[in-house]
Amino acid sequence: MRPTVHDIAAEAGVSLATVDRVLNNRPGVRSVTRDKVERAIATLGYVRDVAAANLAKGRSYPLVFILPAGENTFMRGLEAEVKAAMARSAAERTEIALICVPAFDARALADALAEAHRRQPAGVAVVAVDAPEVTQAVKRLRDDGIVVVTVVSDLPGSARDHFAGVDNIAAGRTAANLMGRFLGGREGPVAVVAGSMLVRDHRERLEGFQAVMGECFQPRLLLPVVEGQDDASLVEKLVASLLDRHPDIAGIYSLGAGNRGLVAALEKAGKAEAVCAIAHELTPHSRAALLSGTIDVLLNQDAGHEIRSAIRVLKAKADGLPVIEAQERIRIDIFLKDNLPNGQA
Incomplete structure (x- = not known):
């Protein structure tokens, strides 16, 4: 005993x-x-047993989540998961506040981190932008004993405690392997559509993708990366322009969001079947495009797992307890139209 x-x-x-x-x-x-x-x-x-002691004392954990605003469907799904966690606050002994800031805006994010600091929470979870002012804001939080977890996009050069997200280099490498295998001997260049090179998850996906395409699928031409700011309208214009300038495009890797624009451009150009499209995140729109064949493969990360993981880690770190790494590992799901969850295919 x-x-x-x-x-x-x-x-x-x-x-x-x-x-x-x-x-x-x-x-x-x-x-x-x-x-x-x-x-x-x-x-x-x-x-x-710190958890039992805290329960006996009625301790709660004030937490702040900082997410990008905008029309990014995946981020809105992430927000929905935070709000679901807020609804469970009484049972989980949390007090969660949510702050939304303009996407890819480092100054606004640093200001939001400063606002979170003023509230003196037990911990902060943030979708990071890789910029000096954000790194400094995270350091100030950590210097004051406030736990910081990055979600989806990491900030490894900072003092953050933990990252709740997938291995994005591995995700990019996976996308490249799938792209190369799907294209086989089909000729034509491959285009890459990013959201912004200001966020590490997009840079790491690109790094992994370029590495495998260069190692395994030479002499396939990779076109210069275009940045769609995760905005569907801008992505549609950029992809339409790519298809106009390079009518022989064989594949497109969309490593960010705005995939409604990708789908619209491919379908309007009559290229839905001719171009191999690989994208990220399972949303209602991307699911429909996968079922129709406009998108061939989706790489997905579980938003609910990421939020639940962030909360578990924030609470554990606040109590000085170890993190169970295997429990907090976020996997990369690979979906074709044949293996969509909930039996929908």
């Missing part, structure tokens, strides 16, 4: 009240008595 506080009290020859003071690092205990209690803890191998 696991040792209890009663066992510690008996081993040290002190009262339960004294054990409680030592465990909670409260004053009023002589150093010699504190030493006796700590020796008893070590002898018995006592490990405190």
Whole structure:
């Protein structure tokens, strides 16, 4: 059986009240008595159940989530998952606040992190933009003992505690392998549509994609990357222009959002079947395009898992507890029209 506080009290020859003071690092205990209690803890191998202690004390965890605003369907799905977590706050002992900022706006994001800092939460979860002012804002939070978890897009050069998201280099490499295999001997260049090179997840997907295309599928031409800012209207214009200038395009890798624009441009140009399209995130629009054949493959990350993981990690880190890495690993799902979830195909 696991040792209890009663066992510690008996081993040290002190009262339960004294054990409680030592465990909670409260004053009023002589150093010699504190030493006796700590020796008893070590002898018995006592490990405190912090979660149970917090539950008994009615502790709650004030958390702040900072997400990009805009029409990005995946981000709105991420927001919906945060709001679902807010609805579970009483059961999970959280107090979640949500701040939305313009997408890819580093200054606005740094300001939002400063606002979160003023609220003095237990932790902050943020979809990061890789910029010096954001890194500094994260450092100030960490210097003040506030836990920071990045979600979807990482900031590894910062002092952040944890990243809740997929391995984006692996995602890009996977997309390239699929693209090369799907195209086979079909001739023609491949285009890449990003959201913005300001976010690390897009840069890492591009890095992985270019690496595998160069290693395994030479001499396939890769066209210069275009940035659609995750805006469907802009993506549609950019893809239409690419198809006009390069009518022999064999494949398009959309590594960001705005895929309604990709689908619209391909269908208007009559290229829905001729061009192999690989994109990210399973949304109602991308699902429909996968079923129709306009998109050939979707790489997906589970938004619900990412939000739940961020909350678990923020709470654990706030309590000084270890993170169970296997539980928090976010997998890359690969969907074809034949294996869509919920039996829809």
